[in-house]
Amino acid sequence: MTHPDFLWRDPDPRPAYDVVIVGGGGHGLATAYYLARDHGITNVAVLEKGWLAGGNMARNTTIIRSNYLWDESAALYEHSLRLWEGLSDELGYDLQFSQRGVLNLAHSVADVREGRRRVNANRLNGIDAEWLDAAEVKKFCPVLDVSGSARHPVLGATLQRRGGIAKHDHVAWALARRADAYGIDLIQDCEVTGFEITGGRVRAVRTSRGRIAAGKVALAAAGHTSVLAGHAGLRLPLQSHPLQALVSELLEPVLDCVVMSNAVHVYVSQAHKGELVMGAGIDACNSYGQRGAFHVIEAQMAAALELFPIFSRVRVLRTWAGVVDVSPDASPIIGPTPVDGLYVNAGWGTGGFKATPGAGSVYAHTIAHGVPHPLAEPFALERFATGALIDEHGAAAVAH
Amino acid sequence: MMLIPCPHCGPRDENEFRYGGQAGVAYPGTPAELTDDEWAGYVFRRDNPKGWFHERWYHVHGCRVWFTVERHTVTHEIRDAPS
Numbered sequence: 001m002t003h004p005d006f007l008w009r010d011p012d013p014r015p016a017y018d019v020v021i022v023g024g025g026g027h028g029l030a031t032a033y034y035l036a037r038d039h040g041i042t043n044v045a046v047l048e049k050g051w052l053a054g055g056n057m058a059r060n061t062t063i064i065r066s067n068y069l070w071d072e073s074a075a076l077y078e079h080s081l082r083l084w085e086g087l088s089d090e091l092g093y094d095l096q097f098s099q100r101g102v103l104n105l106a107h108s109v110a111d112v113r114e115g116r117r118r119v120n121a122n123r124l125n126g127i128d129a130e131w132l133d134a135a136e137v138k139k140f141c142p143v144l145d146v147s148g149s150a151r152h153p154v155l156g157a158t159l160q161r162r163g164g165i166a167k168h169d170h171v172a173w174a175l176a177r178r179a180d181a182y183g184i185d186l187i188q189d190c191e192v193t194g195f196e197i198t199g200g201r202v203r204a205v206r207t208s209r210g211r212i213a214a215g216k217v218a219l220a221a222a223g224h225t226s227v228l229a230g231h232a233g234l235r236l237p238l239q240s241h242p243l244q245a246l247v248s249e250l251l252e253p254v255l256d257c258v259v260m261s262n263a264v265h266v267y268v269s270q271a272h273k274g275e276l277v278m279g280a281g282i283d284a285c286n287s288y289g290q291r292g293a294f295h296v297i298e299a300q301m302a303a304a305l306e307l308f309p310i311f312s313r314v315r316v317l318r319t320w321a322g323v324v325d326v327s328p329d330a331s332p333i334i335g336p337t338p339v340d341g342l343y344v345n346a347g348w349g350t351g352g353f354k355a356t357p358g359a360g361s362v363y364a365h366t367i368a369h370g371v372p373h374p375l376a377e378p379f380a381l382e383r384f385a386t387g388a389l390i391d392e393h394g395a396a397a398v399a400h
Numbered sequence: 401m402m403l404i405p406c407p408h409c410g411p412r413d414e415n416e417f418r419y420g421g422q423a424g425v426a427y428p429g430t431p432a433e434l435t436d437d438e439w440a441g442y443v444f445r446r447d448n449p450k451g452w453f454h455e456r457w458y459h460v461h462g463c464r465v466w467f468t469v470e471r472h473t474v475t476h477e478i479r480d481a482p483s
Contacts, residue, residue, distance in 0.1 A: 226448035237444035239421070240473070284419035285402075288450045288474050293401045295415040328444045385440040 007173055008052075008180035013187050016213035017045045019367060020205055021220055022192050022228060024048025025057040026168070026353060027345055028220035029175040029186075030360020031367070036182035038361065039368035044184045047207060049191035053172030056222050059322035060353040061245050061267060061279040063258055065102045065163030067122050067129055068395040072378040073331060074125040079375055080358020081162060087357055093174035095166045096272050102163030102258040103132070103141060105307075106156045111263060114394055115158045122160070130159045141257055143310050151306040152264050165258060165269050165277075171356060194231045201340035202232065218343040218367050223288065223323025225346035232339050236346065237384050238325045241282040242292035243350055244300075246319040250274035254310070262394070264303035276314060278304055282324060282350060292321040324349050329389040334363055335372045335380040343367050344381070407482035408463040420456030422446045423468040450474060 019035060021028045024046045035041040048054075064084055066077035088095045106112045115131065122129035134146045137157045146154040176186055187209070194206040195217065204213040221228050223240045251274050260267040265281035280300040283292040297319055305312055327333055327347030332355070334345050345363045348355060362373035372380055383389055402414040428434050428442055447453065453473050458466050470480040 224450070227450050235441070235445050236448075237440070237446075239446060239448050240450075285471075286421075286448060286453060286455070286473050287476065289476060293414055295401050295413075384444045385436045387436075 007177040008186050011185045011187060013045060013047075013190060013207070013209050013212050014185065015211075017185070018043040018215045019218060020044070020212060020214035020216070021046045021218045022205070023220035023222065024052045024186060024188065025055050025220065025222060026053060026172055026175070026356040027222070027348075027359050027363070029053070029172060029179055030356050031218060031220055031345070031363045032179040032184045032186075033175050033182075034361045034364035035368060036179065036184060038364060041368055042183045045212065046179070046184065046186045047190045047192055047205070047212075048186070048188045049208075051188050052176055052186060053169065056322040056324065056352065057168055057172050059245065059320055060168060061269070061277050062165045062168050062271075062353055063102065063163070063260070063267060063269065064097070064166060064354040065160050066127055066354075067102070067104070067118060067158060067160045067163070068392055069118050069121050070390050070392065071125060072390050073392050073395070074122065074127055076358055076362070076375050076379070077355060078125065078127050079362070080355045083357035083361060084166065085162075087174075091174040091178055093170060093177070095170045095174060097164065097166040098272070099162050099164040100257050101140070101159055101161045102260065103137065103157040103159055105137070105154050105259065105261040105263075106158075107152045107154065107261065107263045109155070112155050115156060118395060119158050128160055128162050130161070132157050132159050141255070141259060143255060143308055144259065145307060145309050152261070152303065154307075163258060165271070167272065168353060192228060192231070195342070197232060197339055202342045214341075216341045216343065216367055218345065218363065220345050220363070222346065222348065222352065223325050225325050225344065229337075229344065232337070232342055234337055234339065236333065236344070236381070237328050238333075238347055239286055240288055240323050240325050241285070242287045242289065242321040243279070243282050243324045244292040244296055244319060244321045245277065245279040246297060247271070247278075247317050248276040248311075248314045249317050251276065251314065259307070261303065261307065264307070266300050266303045266307070268304060268308070275317065276311065282326065283321075288323050290321050290323055324352075326350075328384065330392045331390040332359070332379050333381055334359070334376040335366055336370070337381065402476055402478070404457055405469065405478065405481040406459045406462060406465065407467050408465050409459060412459070412462060416459060416461040418458040418460045420458055420466065423454040423456045452479075
């Protein structure tokens, strides 16, 4: 047997690039891809301190949906979902994108009101959304316990049928292959340790593999954004937390949709291979440790077993954590910074995977033109001073 | 799960506590004179170091005392805890 062809080169850094993207995860790779595809900018390096897509891109629970409450978020996430719908064909790679439907459960009267409000808001924004009562939820997802005596009674749920999951590794590989084919250098084992800033403008990045001059620098580093921004003298409204997830052993098909519960902080789907993939809420304290506390997993599993009694004898295969950067309003920060030529895409918190193509496309536009893409404009850093927050704590679906 | 040293009750499990974020964030001395961006700094911007961090904890399921520790955000080691 011969080794299959490599999907991308493993180049050494060159002395200078038009754009240096810091972070070789989903968002960094997507940004590189759209810089080339939409703007013809290919003299680009993606710097990754570890290996490509080995951070949160390898650790998320792959849920994709666009049913956010506010107009600004709905537009951004729906832009992303529409890109997902054509992405496998476009990239020539099976991303195992499966629009199997996402349920967001309501367990109280307040949840019901919030859910119905969100369905109406979504429909006004042209996003598919349905409200299901308990009987309809049972029909859509028979393994859920919707009985009145349940610990977390299901009073109804929102359903976005176009929501679903994708195979995160395939997404990263497909984007990396295409970016590489455009001539973009994907440079691994290359940690950014500082910036050269003169006259208020970024000129170069200092890395573990030497100095690299850059016309523009674009951060796409998720949980480590604060550390990088600190090197540039910036203090961002971000806090880094562990976000835990787990998978079960492989099972026969038992769950053919995505189930999320805002109130009990659990979300579940079954991957194509057969394992149940579950995610928790964030650990409360700040951490860069890529691990969380067991009591968070325990509480998550307790809630999951109340919702899905059939899972009571399922065994956990492994648990892990990523480091997520949480913003005060549970919405991302995208745009220029006070340092000329330095751009930020961060604060996606617990929900960045679904935005991979959307964030990449609007961030690439912002970098290429030097001004925010219209969809990114409301998510600029300035909103924390103007007060125009985009509070998505309800629709973000995971405790912040 | 971390073992957190409560100054009143001694070392207790993390899930007895609520987290309070960065310690020593003082209310502005001259609030009427702050710019919008300075208010944003006070309300929204906090230190987020990869390393040692002064932070507040609240023993909500115990003696209900608030206190400050210095904890490492990678190793989770706690030093300079209140005695």
